[in-house]
Amino acid sequence: MYGLGLSCAAALGFFAWQSFYPVRPTDGWDYQVAYRDVPKAASLALAQDGSLIVSQELRDRKGSIVRIHPDGQREVIVPNLSKPDGMVPAQGGWVFSQEVGGAPVSLLKDGVVTDLFSGDNVQGLWNDGDDLYAIEDSKGDGRLLRYRWSDGTLTVVRDQLNEAESITRCTDGRLLYTKKKEGAVRQLTEDHRDPVVLAGLNQPTYLMCDERGLWISEDSTHRARLLLVDPQGKQQTILSFLKAPQSIIRTDKGSYLLAEGGRNRVLELTPASIDSLHGEAD
Template sequence: MTQTIKTYRTLRFGAWILGLLCAATLGFFAWQSFYPVRATDGWSYAVIHRDVAKAASLMPLDDGSLLVTQELKDGLGSIVRIHGNGKREVVVGNLSKPDGMVATRGGWVFSQESDNAPVSFLKDGVVTELFRGENVQGLWVEGDDLYAIEDRKPTGRLMRYRWSDQSLSVLRDQVQEGESIVRCTDGRMLYTEKKKGVVRELTDDGQDPVVLAGLNKPTFLMCDERGLWINEDSTHRARLLLVDPQGKQQTILSFLKAPQSIVPTGRGTYLLAEGGRNRVLELAPEAHTVAP
């Protein structure tokens, strides 16, 4: 009888400890999910659009509206236009993880991060397939050249499409989860390898030196006069980083959840897609005020 009581007490204590651990784990993940985003000194932010499912790429338009890719899979993804009055309309539907988006030739090129999905050109309501890839994410356009990078492991490709003759060239074929490619104001072309946590420079000799390392799943890149902006595609405690022209790295936003693209608005502020919380943020330096 005594042994039975001891066994019961041991089991009850074990169950209590297990329950405590489960509660602590759930509490930790809840804290990670709901802990508010923090801006560093000199910056502020506000949520300007909510309920934007898996917000990924952003494209501010001249009329004040905003194009957003909603990165849902299995044909549930779309490109949505959010008007200045808040009204929304689906521009292109039935997509599978629409991701990258760049403006060119009077329209927009967009990618789909799915197997054998097309990179397409949208103009005047007409969608034209340009070429196909495997999990294409980041896009960049320069004159006759359209660059695309695949978010694959271990054999992702960095490709160049030529508008003039519709040719497609593979520039690199061993990229580890490439997510973004961009030309910076200093002339360098940079791309990310998320799995390795690095940013590389695309060079003519094929060496592609590491520019930055030790990052937490770097995804979208953007360059302007302030330097190189980097978002970390992590679902917990992700950061928006800024590396200034002198190489100094600063955390501008922290406690983000799967942030994606960042783009300038043209009025001194920036828009950031926080896909993990289905929303769009506006980020402003202290010279500007963003009303919550």
């Protein structure tokens, strides 16, 4: 019994260490906590006035989309949601998903929510101008959907996907999506082969591309990473010891905001050449 007690204590201590160990940036980067007390922070978007729009991925109609104003005040703009997850600017507003069965993908514009179509456990979204892509995070029967803005037609682009989570188009034109359980990023191709672009990842979730390359967050509750693959294909760990990081966006001043849902906060990530304007250390 004494030995069992020691083993249990050691295990609990190990998990506590992983939960509270501070996030570690790589050389040349720094981070600060931009916003605390953001329950289950998932997707991020910036409004024209500098406000941050955040989806709070709580279950059972306890989730919401919140606007954090530049002065720090918070305003719930869409309440009573169930696992609001993906969010992307589109049509002068924001499209958002709810990761539950049969929930609508909706457009929030000028304070009005309009349902576009329904899906099952829709997570990732990407607006491609004429088309909106939505990907379902389901075990074995997920779909990649394409919604045509001009006439509202909905097309199944892929089916029988297993835990696909996000989709984005990169600056080189490639349309990429993640398969979480497979630990891979794949490229959507016309021949339906969808080759693996990256493998060996730890539960990859959100993707984002800019001139620095492809950003990937790992949706693990322990020792998750934020990765960057540069245009030459070199992979670098930018942040480590994260807890369930989600979406990442770039700000107008050249820094990045990262939703860390496992710690209910939003981080600001800056290259060494840029000074952060707000926030506090971990």
